[in-house]
């Protein structure tokens with residue numbers, strides 16, 4: 048019997064992870080990742096780039112090296128998905144047919160959606176933007192910094208909070224904190240989307256003297272006057288503006304007519320099939336799922352997609368269900384972090400910030416290119432670090448962990 052052709056569109060976190068998991072089934076399927084560039088960007092590391100604590104070149108990886116050898120790679124941008132004829136149209140020319148398609152095209156920040164933001168504001172969600180912000184910070188001599196959320200949705204909801212707390216550290220290290228006023232703005236009625244996490248952030252912000260402006264829906268940025276104005280009528284003057292732009296799905300989703308008005312793919316929240324298309328799955332940021340757009344969500348979704356797709360190939364029901372699992376470490380400044388673990392039913396209860404979680408996050412960032420080709424999901428990874436598996440010697444306190452710590456410290 049001919050093997051089923053499975054295409055994975057997008058070689059980011061979700062696409063790479065799901066393809067490597069599918070590689071175990073190459074007795075019945077052929078797996079090909081189609082990625083626009085063949086260069087994999089590890090986006091969580093961008094958080095540190097503006098402070099000079101991470102180098103962009105360390106965040107770029109050759110996608111081929113992250114993929115299991117049994118997975119093929121096509122490096123070419125896709126112009127359109129033809130769901131009726133089950134094929135992808137490549138931008139330059141040619142088509143790729145499939146029996147099953149997994150869409151993992153991610154999300155894009157779109158500063159142009161807010162008037163004046165592209166001209167007057169900074170962010171750190173792409174490599175060029177993070178480098179531009181680094182330059183602006185290096186030229187900053189004190190004054191008013193307005194930082195926060197320029198619109199919804201955006202990926203990695205805690206990242207603007209983490210940035211603000213690290214900014215406070217960075218300014219203190221440079222002796223600029225007493226000359227700087229930091230105001231965090233958000234369209235929400237509270238400082239963070241998830242109520243159980245709000246008290247912790249409020250306490251941290253209050254202790255560090257960070258002002259919070261809630262109900263701030265950015266209407267426009269007057270970049271000549273260096274002023275940001277909200278729909279609610281609040282006006283804030285700034286010397287430096289760092290606003291995370293609202294995001295959209297990848298342009299190919301709009302071009303293929305399979306997205307909603309934000310370019311997000313309507314996805315079954317349990318089976319992860321694209322609604323109305325049995326042989327199409329979506330994973331990661333590209334979906335319209337009610338979970339944080341995060342690499343962690345994509346990791347937890349991957350095994351569900353694999354199980355359901357293989358069931359379909361074998362003529363069975365796609366009965367595996369994603370429960371909304373997400374887990375992410377959140378930097379809280381002063382060398383500490385906490386962790387948010389939650390799902391559709393259970394909200395996160397963040398533990399007290401500690402150096403332990405900060406180091407876990409730092410080490411996970413460093414080990415990512417090693418963990419990805421080996422199919423190591425975040426929770427398994429943490430358990431390994433804690434030495435919870437009898438076959439794995441405790442990693443804590445080991446020589447390797449010490450080496451990694453020193454490696455991270457070199458950039459601080």
Ligand SMILES: Cc1cc2nc3c(=O)[nH]c(=O)nc-3n(C[C@H](O)[C@H](O)[C@H](O)COP(=O)(O)OP(=O)(O)OC[C@H]3O[C@@H](n4cnc5c(N)ncnc54)[C@H](O)[C@@H]3O)c2cc1C
Pocket residue numbers: 056057058059060061062081082083084086087088089090091092093094123124125126151152153154171172173202203206297298299330331332333340341342343344345374375376
């Ligand atoms: C500053 C920052 C900090 C973050 N911190 C964390 C964190 O601590 N924890 C966490 O879990 N998440 C974090 N995230 C979010 C995380 O990086 C994303 O949610 C994750 O990368 C989503 O994975 P994905 O596979 O859906 O999309 P991506 O990883 O963005 O990959 C999408 C891929 O699709 C490809 N593609 C798109 N369109 C086409 C096309 N037309 N043709 C071919 N290929 C195409 C792109 O080239 C890309 O390779 C952070 C993000 C940022 C920016």
